[in-house]
Structure formats: structure tokens, C-alpha cells
Amino acid sequence: MNALRTRLLMIAALGGAAALFCGCSTPAAVRxxxxxxxxxxxxxxxxxxxxxxSMMIEHVYFSREAANGGKGVGGSGCGCN
Amino acid sequence: xxxAQSQFSGILRGAAAAALAALACxxxxxxxxxxxxxxxxxxxxxxxxxxxxxxxxxxxxxWASWCAPCKASFPVYSKLNAxxxxxxxxxxxxxxxxxxxxxxxxxxxxxxxxxxxxxxxxALVREVQVPTMPTSxxxxxxxxVRFVHPGFHGEQTxxxxxxxxxxxxxxxxxxx
Numbered sequence: 001m002n003a004l005r006t007r008l009l010m011i012a013a014l015g016g017a018a019a020l021f022c023g024c025s026t027p028a029a030v031r032x033x034x035x036x037x038x039x040x041x042x043x044x045x046x047x048x049x050x051x052x053x054s055m056m057i058e059h060v061y062f063s064r065e066a067a068n069g070g071k072g073v074g075g076s077g078c079g080c081n
Numbered sequence: 082x083x084x085a086q087s088q089f090s091g092i093l094r095g096a097a098a099a100a101l102a103a104l105a106c107x108x109x110x111x112x113x114x115x116x117x118x119x120x121x122x123x124x125x126x127x128x129x130x131x132x133x134x135x136x137x138x139x140x141x142x143x144w145a146s147w148c149a150p151c152k153a154s155f156p157v158y159s160k161l162n163a164x165x166x167x168x169x170x171x172x173x174x175x176x177x178x179x180x181x182x183x184x185x186x187x188x189x190x191x192x193x194x195x196x197x198x199x200x201x202x203x204a205l206v207r208e209v210q211v212p213t214m215p216t217s218x219x220x221x222x223x224x225x226v227r228f229v230h231p232g233f234h235g236e237q238t239x240x241x242x243x244x245x246x247x248x249x250x251x252x253x254x255x256x257x
Contacts, residue, residue: 034214035177035206041147 111210114227118220121173123205124198127181132196134220136254137171138246142217143206145177146187151215154233155191161242162195168250169222173198177206177214219245222254 032040039045048054112118118141121131142158144151155174162172172195178184184199200206209218212231219228219242228245230238 033207034211034216035143035145035203037214038145038147038179038183 109208109210111212112208112218112226112229114229116226117224118218118226119205119208121175121198121205123208124175124200125202125204127201128198129196131198132171132173134171134173134224136222137169138165138222138249139220140170140172140217140242140246141220142172142174142215143177143200143209143211144174144215146180146183147178148214150233152187152191153235154215154217154238155193157233157235157239157242159194161239161246164243165246165250166195170246170250172196175200175205177203179203217242219249221249222252 043049118139121128121134121141140158140161142151142154144154158172158174161170166172174193174195174197176184176187176197176199178187178199179201181199181201184201188197215233217230217233218226219230221227227249228241230241232238
């Protein structure tokens with residue numbers, strides 16, 4: 001009786017886990033389908049929509065952190081350029 | 082004490098349950114050349130007036146107002162419509178926009194000379210499972226998908242479409 005109960009519990013647990021993990025692994029759950037990209041295509045989702053602000057941020061990274069950023073920013077790392 | 086054999090048997094049954102669950106989660110297959118195209122009425126009662134497509138060569142294009150290549154494709158479809166509508170080509174542009182106002186504004190701006198439908202519930206596009214936006218399907222006179230064009234690549238796509246439309250227009254409709 002105990003063995004049967006254990007077996008049933010094991011089956012139920014595995015089935016439940018499979019159903020849960022299936023939700024994580026199928027493309028439907030983890031991928032945004034091509035027709036669902038309206039919000040992603042919005043201009044506000046563009047991290048570089050303000051070139052001047054991006055340049056200033058790059059300048060700060062370049063000047064103050066030296067090892068980070070600095071794409072297209074000329075000058076030295078003294079922070080005075 | 083549960084024997085190793087019964088534990089193994091339990092694991093096997095669990096694996097079978099997992100396989101069944103995976104099948105239940107599976108998406109419908111993409112519509113591919115050779116398969117029948119789903120009914121356009123899947124766009125629902127608010128989709129717009131359905132064009133007459135029986136016995137015609139149909140070009141179904143899935144587009145959205147937020148998709149730049151879709152916008153570029155409309156002038157080409159207008160040219161194709163002007164060139165082939167008299168010979169039996171019907172172009173149906175299906176919008177997958179969730180917003181009715183975005184759909185209406187796009188249509189009002191571009192004024193396409195061919196039929197447009199609004200799949201606002203995204204039921205048809207989910208059934209078709211388009212691989213990318215835009216994607217167009219050339220359907221023969223018998224209602225079977227013959228060519229699929231994922232994306233729009235300007236003159237190259239236009240050239241391919243013209244060649245394929247000529248082929249399909251030259252075929253006779255299957256007898257009922």
C-alpha cells in the first residue's frame with residue numbers, strides 16, 4: 001500500500017514538474033512571437049534615441065571609469081576633455 | 082521500502098507524462114507550401130469585409146503599423162495589384178495590430194487599392210504562425226499555399242513575386 005502511494009506520488013510530482021518546466025521550455029512561453037512585437041518596436045524602447053544624451057553618458061563612463069564605455073569619445077582619461 | 086525497480090517504473094511513467102504535457106504545450110505548425118491556407122474569416126466579424134477569393138490567386142500579406150518593411154511593401158503590392166488584378170490576383174493585407182486606431186491610421190495614410198483586414202485578436206496570424214513580420218503567402222486557385230515570403234526585401238521580393246504570380250495565374254482552377 002505504502003509502495004503504491006509512493007509510486008503515485010512520484011508520478012504526480014514528475015508529471016507536475018514536467019508540466020511546469022514545459023511552460024519554461026516551449027517557444028510559446030519564452031519567445032515573443034513576431035506579431036507580438038508592437039511594444040518592442042516602439043521608439044521609447046530604443047536605448048539610443050537621444051544621441052546627445054548617449055554621448056554625454058559615454059563621456060562620463062570614459063572619463064570617470066576609464067575601463068568602461070568611451071565609444072567614439074576622444075581625449076584622455078583626465079575628465080577634462 | 083520501495084524497490085529500485087518500482088522507482089524506475091515511476092520515473093518512466095513520469096517521463097511519459099512529461100512527454101504528453103510537452104505535446105499539449107506544442108504550438109500549431111507553421112503554414113508552409115503545400116498546405117491549405119486557413120479561412121480569412123478567422124480575423125473575426127470586426128476584421129472587415131472579406132474579399133471574394135474563390136478560384137483566384139491570392140496574395141495574403143501579414144503586416145503591422147509598427148513594422149517598417151511592411152510600410153515599404155505596400156507600394157509594391159499596389160503595383161502588383163494594378164498589374165495582375167484583372168487577370169485574377171487578389172491581394173489581402175492582414176494587419177496584426179492590436180490597436181484599431183493604429184490600423185485605421187496606417188490604412189488612411191497609405192490608402193492601399195487592395196483589401197485590408199484587421200486581425201485584432203491575432204487569431205489568424207496565430208493559426209498561420211508567421212515566421213517574421215511581414216510575411217506574405219501566395220495561394221493558388223485551389224486554396225493551397227504555394228510560396229511563402231518571410232520578410233520584405235524590396236526589388237528582390239517584387240521580382241520573385243511577379244515570377245510566381247505569373248506561374249500561378251497560368252494554372253487552371255481545380256474542378257469542384
